[in-house]
Each structure stands twice: as structure tokens, then as C-alpha cells.
Amino acid sequence: MKYLSMEMVDSVMVMLSKMVYGNVTNYGVGRPSEGPFYMKVKYGKYPIVDVGTFHKIKSGELKVR
Secondary structure (H helix, E strand, O other): OOOHHHHHHHHHHHHHHHHOOOOOOHHHOOOOOOOOOHHHHHHHHOOOOOOOHHHHHOOOOOOOO
């Protein structure tokens, strides 16, 4: 964020997240409308995806309500 705007960093982070995790909405996990750094500045919280939990959701061990 030192050299790029927050919108650019958010766009890159969301793109990388989609490359790593794919389309998570198929498993019932929705994506926030704002980017992760914007949410940190606005709300003081990061949207977290726990890799172990995501793998359990993907395998069917856990169900998303």
C-alpha cells in the first residue's frame, strides 16, 4: 500500500484469492462487496479465510448454513 492505492491493492488481493481458492460461493461462502484492506480501514476487521476450515467445507466435512 506504500506505492499503490487501496483500491488497486484490494483488487490484486481479491484476484489472488480467487486464483487460490476458486469460486467459494459454490460452497455457500459469500464474498464481501468491499476489499480486505478497505474493510480493515473502515471496520477495523479483516475478512479471514481459514485454510483448514475451507478444505473441510470443500470436502463436505463441514456444511455452511
